[in-house]
Amino acid sequence: MTHVYIYVLMLKIIYLMLFWTFSLCAQGIVAEIKLETKNLDDIQRQAVAQLAEDIDYYIENTQWTFDELPTDFTIQATIYLDTYTESGYQKIYTGKAFWGNGDDQKYFDKSWQFAFNQGDALIHSRSFHALSSFLDYWVLTILGSDLDTWNQFGGSQLYTEARQVARNGISDSFSLGWKERLEDIEKLSRNQDFRKMKFAYYEAIDQWDNGQKKAAIKTLDDFISNLEASIKRQDSRIFTQNFLNAKYQELGDFIWEVGDLGLLQRLMRVDEDHRDHYNDILADW
Numbered sequence: 001m002t003h004v005y006i007y008v009l010m011l012k013i014i015y016l017m018l019f020w021t022f023s024l025c026a027q028g029i030v031a032e033i034k035l036e037t038k039n040l041d042d043i044q045r046q047a048v049a050q051l052a053e054d055i056d057y058y059i060e061n062t063q064w065t066f067d068e069l070p071t072d073f074t075i076q077a078t079i080y081l082d083t084y085t086e087s088g089y090q091k092i093y094t095g096k097a098f099w100g101n102g103d104d105q106k107y108f109d110k111s112w113q114f115a116f117n118q119g120d121a122l123i124h125s126r127s128f129h130a131l132s133s134f135l136d137y138w139v140l141t142i143l144g145s146d147l148d149t150w151n152q153f154g155g156s157q158l159y160t161e162a163r164q165v166a167r168n169g170i171s172d173s174f175s176l177g178w179k180e181r182l183e184d185i186e187k188l189s190r191n192q193d194f195r196k197m198k199f200a201y202y203e204a205i206d207q208w209d210n211g212q213k214k215a216a217i218k219t220l221d222d223f224i225s226n227l228e229a230s231i232k233r234q235d236s237r238i239f240t241q242n243f244l245n246a247k248y249q250e251l252g253d254f255i256w257e258v259g260d261l262g263l264l265q266r267l268m269r270v271d272e273d274h275r276d277h278y279n280d281i282l283a284d285w
Contacts, residue, residue, distance in 0.1 A: 028072040031059035036080045044084045047118040058122040074102045090115040104246035111177040130174035137165045152199045159189035191236040197226035248274040
């Protein structure tokens with residue numbers, strides 16, 4: 001009886017360990033990575049043929065936060081490898097990349113350099129590596145901004161980690177672009193108006209959908225106030241414009257549903273790029 005009990009207990013422990021390990025990996029992150037290599041010759045192109053798939057796997061199976069994610073998140077990138085050189089045993093690539101979340105986040109990284117040999121594994125580590133740390137920086141940045149929409153300043157820890165990656169990059173031999181990345185993460189993480197704006201928008205929708213009409217209108221007013229402040233800041237204007245480009249139709253329809261003409265008029269003044277759409281809504285008011 002004792003042996004059976006011990007056997008069952010061991011099975012339970014193994015099951016719990018497997019469940020815990022699976023839970024750590026099951027982050028709910030979907031990576032969509034494309035690699036453009038037309039500027040490389042055939043041999044170099046073959047050397048990186050599996051890299052996009054390796055990056056997908058790396059992003060989806062790395063533990064980015066120990067907190068459970070509230071939903072699935074998307075990380076998208078199109079990476080362009082432009083040049084290739086050799087220095088001793090190192091095969092060095094330079095390139096650029098477009099990063100985003102498939103929605104309101106859009107970033108262009110114009111200068112990046114890393115060493116890579118065919119068959120090299122992508123390993124997540126606190127030690128700096130020009131390839132994996134580049135991936136870390138952008139995943140932390142995008143995921144941090146997405147978490148800001150679920151809790152006010154919910155992405156702060158990931159922003160801090162991205163900032164440290166950038167600082168490490170500045171002092172590395174492959175330092176190309178890291179000074180600019182540090183500047184970008186500083187602008188994004190320190191702009192409280194922009195970050196509060198994003199959270200207020202999603203919070204207002206959630207309140208409205210849950211029947212908290214008065215609270216939703218108050219939160220929507222806070223959203224417009226932070227939007228007005230954020231769009232005036234030169235260091236965050238592009239982030240705010242990307243948000244509006246992705247959300248202006250949904251935003252206009254939401255304000256129409258709420259039925260607050262004053263909020264729509266304030267939105268029209270601050271978001272001139274989409275004034276025609278707002279005028280169409282106003283015509284049907």
